[in-house]
Amino acid sequence: MSEGSVSMGQETDDETAFEGATARRVGLYATLIGLVIFYLIPIESGLVTSIKTSQALINTQPFAPPGPDGVTLEKWAFAFDALGRGMVNSLLFTIPSTLLCAILGSMAAYGLTLVNWRGQIAVFALFIAGIFIPYQAVIVPLTQFWSQYAMLEYRLGLLLTSHQATILELVITHTAYGIPICTLLFRSQYKTMSWEMIEAAKLDGASVWRVYKRIVLPLSVPMFAVVFIFQFTQIWNEFLFSLTIIGSVSDPAASATLILSGLGEALEGVDYPLRMAGALLTALPTLLVYLLFADKFAEGVQV
Amino acid sequence: MKRILGFLRRVRGEGRARTDGGTAERQSTTERWLDSDFVRSAPFWGPPFLLMGFFVYAAIGWNFLLSLTDFSGFGEPDYSSLSLDNYWTMLQDPGIWAATRNTFVLLVAFTLACLGVGLLLALLLDREIRFGRTLRTIYLLPFALSFIVTAQFWRWMYNVNDGIVNQVVGVFGLGPYNWLGSPRLVLGAVIFALVWQFSGYTMVIYLAALRSIPTDQYEAARVDGANAVRMYRRVIIPQLRPAIVSASVVLVLFALKAFDFLYATFDGYRPRRGADILATKMVREAFGRSEWAYGSAIAIALFVLSLAVIAPYLYTQYKRGNL
Numbered sequence: 001m002s003e004g005s006v007s008m009g010q011e012t013d014d015e016t017a018f019e020g021a022t023a024r025r026v027g028l029y030a031t032l033i034g035l036v037i038f039y040l041i042p043i044e045s046g047l048v049t050s051i052k053t054s055q056a057l058i059n060t061q062p063f064a065p066p067g068p069d070g071v072t073l074e075k076w077a078f079a080f081d082a083l084g085r086g087m088v089n090s091l092l093f094t095i096p097s098t099l100l101c102a103i104l105g106s107m108a109a110y111g112l113t114l115v116n117w118r119g120q121i122a123v124f125a126l127f128i129a130g131i132f133i134p135y136q137a138v139i140v141p142l143t144q145f146w147s148q149y150a151m152l153e154y155r156l157g158l159l160l161t162s163h164q165a166t167i168l169e170l171v172i173t174h175t176a177y178g179i180p181i182c183t184l185l186f187r188s189q190y191k192t193m194s195w196e197m198i199e200a201a202k203l204d205g206a207s208v209w210r211v212y213k214r215i216v217l218p219l220s221v222p223m224f225a226v227v228f229i230f231q232f233t234q235i236w237n238e239f240l241f242s243l244t245i246i247g248s249v250s251d252p253a254a255s256a257t258l259i260l261s262g263l264g265e266a267l268e269g270v271d272y273p274l275r276m277a278g279a280l281l282t283a284l285p286t287l288l289v290y291l292l293f294a295d296k297f298a299e300g301v302q303v
Numbered sequence: 304m305k306r307i308l309g310f311l312r313r314v315r316g317e318g319r320a321r322t323d324g325g326t327a328e329r330q331s332t333t334e335r336w337l338d339s340d341f342v343r344s345a346p347f348w349g350p351p352f353l354l355m356g357f358f359v360y361a362a363i364g365w366n367f368l369l370s371l372t373d374f375s376g377f378g379e380p381d382y383s384s385l386s387l388d389n390y391w392t393m394l395q396d397p398g399i400w401a402a403t404r405n406t407f408v409l410l411v412a413f414t415l416a417c418l419g420v421g422l423l424l425a426l427l428l429d430r431e432i433r434f435g436r437t438l439r440t441i442y443l444l445p446f447a448l449s450f451i452v453t454a455q456f457w458r459w460m461y462n463v464n465d466g467i468v469n470q471v472v473g474v475f476g477l478g479p480y481n482w483l484g485s486p487r488l489v490l491g492a493v494i495f496a497l498v499w500q501f502s503g504y505t506m507v508i509y510l511a512a513l514r515s516i517p518t519d520q521y522e523a524a525r526v527d528g529a530n531a532v533r534m535y536r537r538v539i540i541p542q543l544r545p546a547i548v549s550a551s552v553v554l555v556l557f558a559l560k561a562f563d564f565l566y567a568t569f570d571g572y573r574p575r576r577g578a579d580i581l582a583t584k585m586v587r588e589a590f591g592r593s594e595w596a597y598g599s600a601i602a603i604a605l606f607v608l609s610l611a612v613i614a615p616y617l618y619t620q621y622k623r624g625n626l
Contacts, residue, residue: 032427036441042456042499043444045467049459062459062467104351111347115340121626123352125617128626130359132552132613134559136585137606138362140369140599145362148379176358179351208343237449239563244590257451261567270570272459279455283448290447294440297447298507 043280050075050277057273079263079277085252086259087281090236092167093255097174098231102224104175105182110212112183113190124187130180135240142173143244166253169245174235181234182227185300189223190216229293230300233286256282363606370599380595389600399601402584405490406608409561409580412491414554416498418547421505426535428506429513439510443503450500450560454567457496458483468492483568486577493578497564501557505550512546513539545623552616559609562586581605 045063052060056070112124146169160168193216201211242255249262263278264271290297370389374380393399424442428435445453460467461482469479482492516539524538562582565574572587573579581601589598620626 028427032438035424036438039442039444041467042460045459046456062465108348108351111344115344117341121621123348124626129613129617130355132556132609133359134582134605134609136582137366137602138359140589140595140602141362141365173358176354179355233447239449239451257449261451265570275455276459279452283452286447290444298443301504301507302511
């Protein structure tokens with residue numbers, strides 16, 4: 001972040017007394033480290049809690065490490081048992097819908113950048129507005145549709161098991177809802193693309209499909225990476241569609257977030273260590289993506 | 304007569320001078336239509352538009368229709384007798400008013416707090432500091448997590464007996480409080496946790512905007528003898544306005560989605576008194592009590608609420624030529 005940014009602090013430092021500048025610098029770093037603690041402590045506390053024995057849980061502070069004898073992976077094993085199938089299910093619908101909405105979003109953005117007719121702005125506005133529709137506004141018709149009208153389970157009953165049908169429903173739903181944001185991201189790039197080259201190709205007799213395949217797609221590879229990372233995270237983390245379309249934690253197609261929401265409920269309260277292990281396990285795929293591609297992720301966030 | 308014939312010919316696209324030095328044969332109207340931008344681009348944006356249009360806009364229309372029925376429980380909704388009854392019920396339901404009030408408090412407080420904290424983070428990071436990139440990654444980290452996941456962490460943080468939050472306020476001689484159990488505290492506690500999750504997002508938006516401020520503007524202000532405070536007020540904050548607008552729009556959207564967080568925090572459709580928002584009320588009525596039509600009516604209210612955000616946003620984007 002520091003590269004290329006305007007270094008206001010640095011330049012005013014040159015003009016002030018050296019000691020004042022040092023004191024301010026110390027204050028700055030103290031603030032920054034305080035903030036690091038604030039942003040990390042809930043996650044850190046979850047991590048240490050999930051590996052504590054019940055004795056260590058009573059004897060130590062919630063943010064303190066358990067000590068050498070107080071470590072157990074028991075809760076992680078439980079969480080892994082409970083969430084394993086959910087993690088597989090989540091991957092099964094997250095990966096196809098991420099790929100699909102990236103491709104469809106790129107096509108829509110190309111089509112809308114290509115055109116010059118009057119309705120184009122209205123169509124694009126409908127695409128963008130789709131980003132901001134709360135899921136609650138569609139969730140009743142959607143469950144009605146999937147349970148009664150589409151009858152995927154009946155029509156394809158011979159081809160698909162009900163587990164596969166539910167996964168397919170989730171893929172289609174997530175794709176439909178991912179298209180708007182993907183279209184916006186791709187179009188922001190396509191608008192700044194060099195269209196002279198494309199015009200030249202068209203004069204040489206290249207069709208729109210050829211231009212898309214040979215020129216636009218290769219140029220949008222970096223944007224595809226951004227969209228993949230962003231959409232993967234969004235769809236993996238989604239909960240309301242899982243809750244309403246899958247319907248029940250015990251369904252064989254239950255997603256990771258759905259299973260986590262009901263994990264470790266006991267009569268006398270909540271099994272916090274188990275919940276913490278489950279939460280971290282559920283977060284693992286997006287955490288990995290995030291930490292490996294932090295810069296791309298930040299780029300994707302800037303809608 | 305000659306004029307009319309010429310007009311007809313022009314309408315049909317005949318005899319038009321060709322300037323591209325292309326092939327000699329004339330194109331018929333159909334051929335030109337087939338060659339128009341609309342037709343050539345439709346295969347690209349058409350299929351995604353149909354898929355999205357069906358699941359988003361047709362679904363909203365259907366949802367409105369459902370909200371006019373009295374559909375509850377099993378079976379098929381009866382579309383033959385439509386009425387606004389559900390909307391009248393809404394007006395008389397005290398639960399709706401409480402949920403609306405909480406929704407607005409959540410929207411406004413959460414958005415303003417995120418904008419403020421995000422600005423602080425961005426201004427701290429937008430200077431020559433070591434590990435700037437690492438710090439940005441840490442502050443944005445909670446944004447990569449699901450509401451369901453962060454809710455688990457914050458339940459633990461707010462735990463009455465030995466939660467960290469009570470230990471921290473205990474240092475100042477306060478508490479312990481039942482943060483998630485008390486109707487007066489619960490909404491504030493939820494907002495605080497959501498700010499933890501989303502302030503990094505605002506920070507990233509601001510940082511991108513700060514980086515795009517041309518350096519000569521700082522130079523000019525410095526030549527004029529502006530101190531740091533004036534610099535922020537006159538140069539930096541005005542330049543951030545577009546970023547503030549787009550960040551607020553997205554933050555409002557996240558706040559409307561706070562349902563996930565509340566569901567996971569309170570193990571179900573029913574948040575503690577003081578934390579019920581329209582989103583939780585809607586899902587509870589529809590999926591918890593099978594009052595499908597009534598839930599749909601609340602969903603329409605939520606949709607109208609989000610329209611109030613979308614429409615001005617789209618309009619400014621249109622004005623700025625971003626559509």
